[in-house]
Amino acid sequence: MDIKNAGFIQGFIRLTEDAFRKGWHERNGGNLSYRIRPEEIETVKTELKAPEEWVSIGVSVPKLADEYFLVTGTGRYMRNVSLCPEDNIAIIKIDKAGEKYSIVWGLVHGGRPTSELPTHLSNHELKKELTHGKNRVIYHAHPTNTIALTFVLPLEDKVFTRELWEMATEDPVIFPRGVGVVPWMVPGGKAIADATRKLMREYDVAVWAHHGMFVTGENFDEAFGLMDTVEKAAEICVKVRSMGGKKQTITSQNFKDLARDFQVDLREEFLD
Template identity: 70%
Template sequence: MRITEMEFVEGFIRVTEDGFKKGWHERNGGNFSYRIKPEDVTAIRSELKPSSHFTPIGVSVPNLGGEYFLVTGSGKFMRNVSLCPEDNIAIVYIDEKGENYSIVWGLEKGGTPTSEFPTHLMNHSIKKELTKGKYRVIYHSHPVNIIALTFVLPLEDKVFTRALWEMMTECPVIFPDGVGVVPWMVPGGRDIAIATGKLMKKYDVAIWAHHGIFCAGEDFDNTFGLMDTVEKSAEICVKVLAMGGKRQTIPVQGFRDLAKDFNIDLAEEFLD
């Protein structure tokens, strides 16, 4: 089976298409990565190039040593991924030390993995450890409404979490741990990777002020669905603010009742 016919590649491409249609990926905005399952690596190994030229990652992720990732390319447009995957995405091998990478498939017309690759790998490393390997997806996009909120709400985890929880009853169920907020930082470097990684130890959602959002998840559907839910909640919040603000909302006891009925643990720090 050709690499582009593999189920995980088709699922990856579907997310890039859906995200573009949502308006989350202007020009070459956003990036996406997936930690490939061992059985899928085995199935495509004959199509992978030997790992010869290695490039420093910029961060050390030893628990990802020997892993393979499917990732979008730097400067590539999400809208073009489905048209020609070979030119716009890549499969990357991480060396045994977790310090260097080698492109073993894709980006046939040249290029490198997304400039946010260090942030992706640091988050993959954290989530792999915390979930015992269950999480495999990191997704970054530029949703309009969540970015808009970073200009008017205090850049605090509690403020954003509570605001988003209150907009739709399902939100506390879908992201019960809340969301974290990174103040504005220059993207693509070690500092923002470290700042995002600290939040990913606690949350599955990290909002980058005036920039976008990072989500982590077990698979494509759950990760895309998480981002879609956060952005929809942000859209409602923007409209509520535009209409003059809240007149009523979900009471604190309502959140506690919701948590009990849905058997979820809501962070009490966001309820006081």
């Protein structure tokens, strides 16, 4: 089997195509990673090369030792992933200490995994632990309306969450934990990785002020759908504000009724 026809690679490619069409990935913006299942690696193992050069990750992720990840390349364009996967994405293997990675497939004309790799892997390690291995996708993009709101809303978890929840009845059902907000930071380093990891203990969505959004999910559909839902809420919010602001809205009691009937656990402190 051609490795590019593997189901997990096809799912990865589909997300990059859908996301580019959404307008979330100008130029080389955004990145995606997937923690590959052992049985999936077995189906493509003959296509992988042995680890050669080991490169420091920049963070320590011992609980990801010996795991494989499918990742976008730094400087690569999402629009080009489907056209030539082997030049724009890579499969990497983590070493036995969780300190380094090696490219075992992809990026055939050179290059490195996404510059946000420290943030991705740090949060993969956390979500693997918190979800007992179920969470496998981490996705970062630049959705326009979400970024716009970081210039007008207080950069506080409660304020952002409540504003977005009020934009559509089903929003709190899709992200009942709410969203966390990271203040502006230089991307690609340990500081933003640590700040995001701290929020990911409570949330599946982090808004990076004046930059974009960072989400996690069990699979590609869940991660993409989560970002799509949050961004649509942000779009409605931008439109409501442009029309003069809210004249009526969903109340705290409405949210409690919704939580009861849909059997979701909304953060009580965000309903006050």
